[in-house]
Amino acid sequence: MSTLNKQYRLKARPVGVPKDSDWDFTTEPLPEIGEDEVLVKIHYCSLDPAMRGWMNEGRSYIPPVKIGEVMRAGTVGEVIASNSDSLRVGDFVSGTLGIQQYAKAKAKDLTKVDPKLAPIENYLGGLGMPGLTAYFGLLDVGAVKEGDTVLVS
Secondary structure, eight states, X not given: OOSEEEEEEEOSOOSSSOOGGGEEEEEEEXXXXXXXXXXXXXXEEEOOTHHHHHTSXXXXXXXXXXXXXXXXXXXXXXXXXXXXXXXXTTOEEEEEOOXXXXXXXXXXXXXXXXXXXXXXGGGGTTTSHHHHHHHHIIXXXXXXXXXXXXXXX
């Protein structure tokens, strides 16, 4: 196993389209895990439109990514070390772990996913945040009911 973790960190708040100069690509030692924490090897990061808003300073539904922080992103990966009763080495999980190769996280902040039900990358699309956004948008916000016609574009 690699002892280094490569990460993308926000260096500056982008103006318009993000540029290479808005990012720092860093390499750091793997983090030590504490009580009820796990170390996850990230297999997939989701690049979502919401990420552009997370780079902006100001009020939003979620605090902005701070300068110097790993860029926030939805991820799916495999537990490679565990100090948790609820997650074991070899379990696959999804969570907001950022654009990096490895991440430590509290077990309670992760969702266990089953690679036998669907390929793990699907937990970042239709089975993840975009799918839940569509689902609740249709049912809760749109209040779609039987007999309604829905156009998806």
